[in-house]
Amino acid sequence: MTIPDEAARPYNRAERTPPQRSARRLSGLDAGFLALELREQPMHIMAVAVLRPAADGETSAQITLDDVRRHLARRLNVLPALRLRVQPVPLGLHHPVFVEASDFDLDHHLGSATLPAPGGSQELDRLCASLAGSCLDRRHPLWHLTLVDGLIDGRQALVFEVHHCLMDGTAMLTTFARLFAEEDPQPGGRCCGWRPERPPSRWRLIADAIANQRGMFAGLPALVRKTRRGRAVICQSTAGSSIAVPRPGADAPACSLNLGYTPERRFARASLSLADVKLVTDVAGVSVNDVVLSVVAGALRDYLEQRHVLPNRPLVANVPVGMKTPGDPARAVGNRFTRLATSLATDMGDPWARLQTISAVTRESKRRLDLMGREVLGEWLDFLPPAITCAVVRRGYRRRRSHPDHLDTNVTISNIRGPARPWCFGSAVVDEMYVSAPPNSGVGVTFVMWDYAGTLLVGILSFADSVADPGELAGGLSRSLSELVTIARCRRGSSASLAGGSACNVRPVTGEAAGTGTGTAIRLATAGTHVAGGDRL
Structure with missing residues (x-):
């Protein structure tokens, strides 16, 4: 199918571009993700959308790369992150700025791939792992979309890569809601009419x-006082507390999960029943996020115990915490979140006691975060110029190579709210969508939980030398949730439900039955039907 040039490239380069406005400066958090990027440490988010082609008579009409190109061209005006290029400030005086790419070429950001036979989950996961191991080109807007053919049953997939400096979970949800919307923003196949602005000059940058830095440093004394007050309030309120919140950089045990030094990646997916998660939530009197953390903790404990490398001290999790409040406008660009550290209680063999411990520690960690102020970390990052940030990142990388026991946290676990109904891409239905976050800074494996149309979908991404087969962790998630569901049903007195054979609807996305393994408590056979913001804290 031939597409008009204006749909492939949504503007005529010979036309006069609009006058420049003040460029949007990256926040300290945005810029931090750029600084964290090394050759061995790409820093882009990845989303894998599995498509079910629309039925066309007796056959299924698959989408083509031309369809993808046309779909995006008509939506560029409502997808600002896809038009932005990172422009460094001369001499590294301040954080870079986002400028609209004057040489934007949609074809540069599109690609295609065909899976080798049989086109199953393992082949798709290997392709995703290879894409996750390469850095995006900073000369262009930092994203790429790959159309994948060759999946079993005639399905297709879209693998979307976007640099973390461009968006967090909340901005990603806004972007995807527009990208995968059924409504066409430009009926009749017209292009979006977007025109890039002229980039700011060197002297304007x-x-x-200089002007921005002057204003920021004028507010530094107030930020220092605010931080001191927060620390004093925390010390006063926690005096005599029996709940120990782990300290990043001090309490994370040395672990094989944190040997992340190679650019090679491994990727796996899992599917969990959101109804089962909510069952445990209701019976235990904890939050959905507590159950998610506990499910991951159980999988990690079994994985490490089977290899006889389970640390004596509990693993420490890094948990991103969103800052969206009711009434905030939709945000499609940038990062606005903070983080907390919590114990995964992997030193405890009882799954239910582990859940209650995780809940108590996470609740206390969140309380301390709110006493300090969720915005404080981001405000301090705004003050760090790129030269200092990059130097700190590289020094930390060298330190971890020589002292692998010096860790901030062991694992990152994100939990994002997704859409209640399946999305579409053109004529295709997005049956499944998995999201993954880049492992970095000593964290060798990341878990992103994403509830999509009533199912909790999990993306697991790891350094190859930290977790060689994250599929084992995917199976461990299934077994870990099964344990909690079994206990929850027993506590609720649902013996008849258990006898009926509907133990729990949860499985790893591998096409194979989950192994039994060794570890704790009860093991159940699992079954299910084949089907990845804001935080939940």
Whole structure:
């Protein structure tokens, strides 16, 4: 199918571009993700959408790369993150700025791939792992979309890569809701009419950086006082507390999960029943996020115990915490979140006691975070110029190589709210969508939980030298949730439900039955039907 040039490239380069406005400066958190990127440490988010082609008579009409190109061209005006290029400030005076790419070429950001036979989950996961191991080109807007053919049953997939400096979970949800919307923003196949602005001049970048820095440093004394007050309040309120909140950089035990030094990645997916998660939530009197953390903790404990490398001290999790409040406008660009550290209680063999411990520690960690102020971390990051941030990142990388026991946290676990109904891409239905976050800074494996149309879908991404087969962790998630569901049903007195054979609807996305393994408590056979913001804290 032939597509008009204006749909493939949504503007005529010979036309006069609009006058420049003040460029949007990256926040300290945005810029931090750029600084964290090394050759061995790409820092882009990845989303894998599995498509079910629309039925066309007796056959299924698959989408083509031309369809993808046309779909995006008509939506560029409502997808600002896809048009933005990172422009460094001369002399590194301040954080870079986002500028609209004047040489934007949609074809540069599109690609295609065909899976080798049989086109199953393992083949798709290997392709995703290879894409996750390469950095995006900073000369262009930092995203790429790959159309994948060759899946079993005639299905297709879209693998979307976007640099973390461009968006967090909340911005990603806004972007995807527009990208995968059924409504066409430009009926009749017209292109979006977007025109890039002229980029700011070198001198404009320098002048804006100096003016911005002057205003920021004027507020530094107030930020220092705010931080001191927060620390004092926390010390006063926690005096005599029996709940120990782990300290990042001090309490994380040395672990094989944190040997992340190679650019090679491994990727796996899992599917969990959101109804089962909510059952445990209701019976235990904890939050959905507590159950998610406990499910991951159980999987990690079994994985490490089977290899006889389970640390004596509990693993420490890094948990991103969103800052969206009711009434906030939709945000499609940038990062606005903080983080907390919590114990995964992997030193405890009882799954139910582990859940209650995780809940108590996480609740206390969140309380301390709110006493300090969720915005404080981001405000301090705004003050760090790129030269200092990059130097700190590289020093930390060298330190971890020589002292692998010096860890901030062991694992990152994100939990994002997704759409209640399945999305579409053109004529295709998005049956499944999995999201993954880049492992970095000593964290060798990340878990992103994403409730999509009533199912909790999990993306697991790891350094190859930290977790060689994250599929084992995917199976461990299934077994870990099964344990909690079994206990919850027993506590609720649902013996008849258990006898009926509907133990729990949960499985790893591998096409194979989950192994039994060794570890704790009860094991159940699992079954299910084949089907990945804001935080839940």
